[in-house]
Amino acid sequence: MPWLIKSEPNVFSIQDLEKVKQEPWNGVRNYQARNFMWKEMKLGDMALFYHSNATPPGIVGLAEVASAPYPDSTQFDPTSEYYDPKASESSPRWYLVDFRHIATFREIIPLQQLREDEMLREMMVCQRGSRLSITPVEETHFRKILKIAGYERRA
């Protein structure tokens, strides 16, 4: 299943992912988002990379799930801003997967453009007040976005 992952570019951008190639998706502290990574994501699943709190906000690239789920190490680190005192090595609370960079789009696909599209405006990221940082994406929506980004599938 395709996914959409949000990141604030001033924290971690698609350019950062392109540079490091692969990154543990740490710092997620929402149970629904955690469960997607822990229980639902499969190795090789595609993920649209979305810049939030950006000007403009929008989809900027493509990544893929590059690991099985494992505990987010930042939950055990008291010096981390993601430290969780209720978690322990013997009973971790937060799990994550790695994402690998696939592509950086030549142009951002702005949120506004998604909302103007009759089909794409159904996406969770387009819903008012949607704050979930990881959301599943419909196959049809995923394919349309790749097409908009210029990744036309050959016959």
Next chain:
DNA sequence: GCCAACGTTGGC
């Protein structure tokens, strides 16, 4: 188990 208070997200 309810729900008010609070903190965070994220578009604008």
Next chain:
DNA sequence: GCCAACGTTGGC
């Protein structure tokens, strides 16, 4: 910087 929407916390 504003504020609506949402998730979490904690008293009861």
